Amino acid sequence: MNNNLIKSDNRSLSLSKYTLALIAKWEEGSRASGNSHNKISVSQTVSFAAFLYEKMRNAVEFKEDHLIRRCAIERIIKRRMILNENGRDIAEPLIKELLWARYYENNTIGEEKIVEIQTIIDKYFFLRNELSRGRSGREQENLANFMLEVLSCEIEENLSPSQKREAFTNYVYQILRPHIMPFSGNNGLQEKDVQVYIAVEKTLSHSDSAVIRYHLLKLMIPEITQITWKNSDSLLTQLYDIYQHIGKYLRYPQADKLRNIIKKEIPAFLILKDIFEQNPRSISQIITSEEQLKFKVDEACRKRYDESKTRLRRTGIRSFIYILLTKIIFALLLEIPYDLYFLKSISILPISINVIFPPFLMFLIILSVTVPGDDNTRKIYQLILGTIDNNPETPDAIHSQIDIDRRGKARGLLFTSIFSLLYLLTYFISFGSIIYVLSFLKFSVVSQGIFIFFVTLVTFFAFKVIQITQEYQVILHEGFLTPITDFFFLPVIRVGQWLSGEILSKFNVLIFIFDFIIEMPFKAIVEVIDEWVHFVRLKKEEMI
Secondary structure (H helix, E strand, O other), X not given: OOHHHHOOOOOEOOOOHHHHHHHHHHXXXXXXXXXXXXXXXXXXXXXXXXXHHHHHHHHOOOXXXXXXXXXXXXXXXXXXXXXXXXXXXOHHHHHHHHHHOOOOOOOOOEOHHHHHHHHXXXXXXXXXXXXXXXXXXXXXXXXXXXXXXXXXXXXXXXXXXXXXXXXXXXXXXXXXXXXXXXXXXXXXXXXXXXXXHHHHHHHHOOOOHHHHHHHHHHHHOHHHHOOOHHHOHHHHHHHHHHHHHHHHHHOOOXXXXXXXXXXXXXXXXXXXXXXXXXOOOOHHHHHHEHHHHHHHHHHHHHHHHHHHHHHHHHHHHHHHHHHHHHHHHHHHHHHHHHHHHHHOOOOHHHHHHXXXXXXXXXXHHHHOOOOOOHHHHHHHHHHHHHHHOOOOOOXXXXXXXXXXXXXXXXXXXXXXXXXXXXXXXXXXHHHHHHHHHHHHOOOOHHHHHHHHHHHHHHHHHHHHHHHHHHOOOOOOOOOOOHHHHHHHHHHHHHHHHXXXXXXXXXXXXXXXXXXXXXHHHHHHHHHHHHHHHHHHHHHHHXXX
């Protein structure tokens, strides 16, 4: 431990009204709640098989760990809708599947949750059916996807409430919101507030679009989680307009600029959140004592730096498996048949390079990543001191507001044209160099396309993985060659980002195989075995 970092005179620290409100909310959320006596139980033998399947299934989809459970809920409901379009009586099998896969521990969900979850399912299916009536096929599909996403979010929230997460997100939002100037236009202030909230969700909680849609829906219709399908008629007049507004908010053109501004402020909040979570009963004493706070910041930072290494390795391994399996499938379906049919022979070197190089590139990039050090921890501590006593409504904060609209405007037609041409030139240089080397190595057109496809994806995935270690970094160390590597790699990353979002997420061969070929019969077998084990247990109890 760095003794210089925690040395202190232990003076008392003052807190803002926002920090005091957060502490009160946190302590309220820490109070014990009643537990159900009747728990849902599943066979542990069956559970192990389902758990292994989910691990393999999730390895081929690039999702952050905290999003996997919600995605699993959505996937299970989608599959059960094939034979049960309106979702009747699917709550119990849904909960059992979540227990099988160990998304929740066995004997931790009460039987009363079956009724609660089914009520949620019935509500959203009713709203979907009512809103979809008379609309085009495409709009019906969009509405169905929206309802399914928010449905899965509310189910997860019901099974694992997140009041503290919401309280901390709101705290960060209240602190950062006044530092952004209202946007231009008639609804500039409201637009700014919504966009700051979305940026906080993305940077602090790493929420995906589905979670953000659900949280925006709750903000706009607070009673949405309290009603049932029987009394939801009152929502129909406003729900479609809100659905459209949420879509527009998520397509805001300056969202990336605002997110990057908010992202720079997030590391200190992440460490502060860790301190709150790890010390729920003593947070008031810690956060008002300079000595205790400094010690806890150092402790939380070191723990997070170590976890970053583990997450980096785990995410890197998952990406490696995903890329390797997908690459082998591409080789079997495209590369080898093309060589045999058109070239009349198999080119061993291109196929070998195509299989080996992308995972090896991922390994090299991850190996080069370093985690923050003590200087970063000291800076985070100073930022936290400024945060807990921060009153963003002071005149100084208001006068220092950031104008997103002005930052988004072009400096001039000449500069814009020159920079755009230079940026376009980087694409020609980067991909031209790759194609030249591949042509020299006698790669066919198909082999070149596959190589570029996977190199761009690997580079983008590696870039995403590297963000894990930079999540807590406030002091950035740029090397001498960083601008040069950025010049060549930025076009490759951009293409990989486009491929990941527009093609891979919609045409993932491995996910298709798991979801539509393996999962349905496998889960049916698991369900039958679980029912059989339950039946045998009942018969055994009757004998005793």
